[in-house]
Amino acid sequence: MKIVMLGAPGAGKGTQAKRIAEKYGIPHVSTGDIFRANIKNGTALGKEAKSYMDAGKLVPDDLTVRILLDRVSEPDCEKGYVLDGFPRTIPQAEVLDRELKKAGEKIDFAIDVEVPDENIIDRMGGRRGCPKCGASYHLKYIPPKKEGTCDVCGTELVLRDDDKPETVKKRLDVYHEQTQPLIDFYSGQGVLKKVDGTVDPEVVFSAITDILG
Numbered sequence: 001m002k003i004v005m006l007g008a009p010g011a012g013k014g015t016q017a018k019r020i021a022e023k024y025g026i027p028h029v030s031t032g033d034i035f036r037a038n039i040k041n042g043t044a045l046g047k048e049a050k051s052y053m054d055a056g057k058l059v060p061d062d063l064t065v066r067i068l069l070d071r072v073s074e075p076d077c078e079k080g081y082v083l084d085g086f087p088r089t090i091p092q093a094e095v096l097d098r099e100l101k102k103a104g105e106k107i108d109f110a111i112d113v114e115v116p117d118e119n120i121i122d123r124m125g126g127r128r129g130c131p132k133c134g135a136s137y138h139l140k141y142i143p144p145k146k147e148g149t150c151d152v153c154g155t156e157l158v159l160r161d162d163d164k165p166e167t168v169k170k171r172l173d174v175y176h177e178q179t180q181p182l183i184d185f186y187s188g189q190g191v192l193k194k195v196d197g198t199v200d201p202e203v204v205f206s207a208i209t210d211i212l213g
Contacts, residue, residue, distance in 0.1 A: 001026060001080040001212070002105065004087070006182055007113035009162075009171045010124040011197045012204065016113060017084040019205050024212070027076050031085035034067050035059065036134070054161045056170030058088055058178060065095050080108075089178045093185050110186035111208055113197035117172050124168045128157040 001024060005013040014030060021028035035053065038046030045063060052059045068086050071077070087093040100106050115123075126139040130150035137144050137157060145151050161167060186192040195207040 001109070002100070002107050003080070003082045003212070004107050004110040004186065005082060005084045005113065006110055006179075006186070006192075007197060008115060008117070008120050008175050008179075009168065010120040010127075011113040011115040012123075012201060013111075013113045013197075014084050015201060016111070016205060016208060017082045020082050020208060020212070023209065024080070026080040026082060029068070029071055029077070029081050029083050029086075031059075031064055031068060034071065054167075056162060056167040056174065058174055061089060061092050061095070064088070065092060068096075069099060087182060090181055090185055093182055107186070107189070107191055109212060110182070110189075110192045111211065112183055112186075112192060112194045113204065114194055115197040119198060120172060121165055121168050124163045125159075125165050127159070127163045129160055130155050131158055 003017075003020065005017045007013040014032070017028050017030065020026075035046065035049040039050045039053075040046070045067070049059045049063060064086060068083075072081055072083075087096055096107070123138070123141075126141070128137045128139065128144070128148075129135070130137075130153065132155040133150065133153045135150050135152045136142070137150075144157060148157055149155070150157055162171065183192060193211045195204055195211070197204055
């Protein structure tokens with residue numbers, strides 16, 4: 001089962017993708033995680049990706065496609081996977097479509113987690129991350145036990161540059177321009193399913209599992 005998660009930055013698609021992966025026993029493939037690993041390790045790709053992410057821009061297709069196709073060719077993806085953060089543009093979707101067809105495969109479901117922009121800005125402004133172990137928190141929804149400190153390793157939590165309100169607004173503008181057309185793309189393929197992302201995450205997940213079966 002090959003699934004694409006769609007939705008604006010901060011819509012909660014990453015959280016849902018992880019739960020889908022766990023329930024159905026398939027890998028959660030997040031381009032964000034791949035990029036952050038490269039950034040943390042100071043690789044050339046990481047430095048290049050960071051310059052785009054910090055400015056609230058999308059990482060160019062050539063960087064993203066190369067990393068993604070390499071990842072899904074690994075043995076753990078044989079039974080399927082959940083793509084989170086890819087494709088972000090129509091050209092990326094077309095490359096993915098073409099590569100899958102070569103292998104006689106296709107995307108089975110494109111799940112669109114719908115959340116209005118104003119909700120997104122509120123959500124992302126409250127996110128905090130641990131720069132050491134990568135644990136994620138939210139001041140309102142998943143607060144750390146001790147304010148400003150990671151539960152796992154005790155490191156001081158940070159607000160990532162790409163979660164700052166001015167950057168979030170830029171990211172939403174980019175999303176509406178470049179990524180939202182994917183909804184029409186997957187709708188045309190007959191695999192698009194929409195869920196309300198403004199409700200409790202448990203309700204969102206229940207709606208998704210109803211779709212996936």
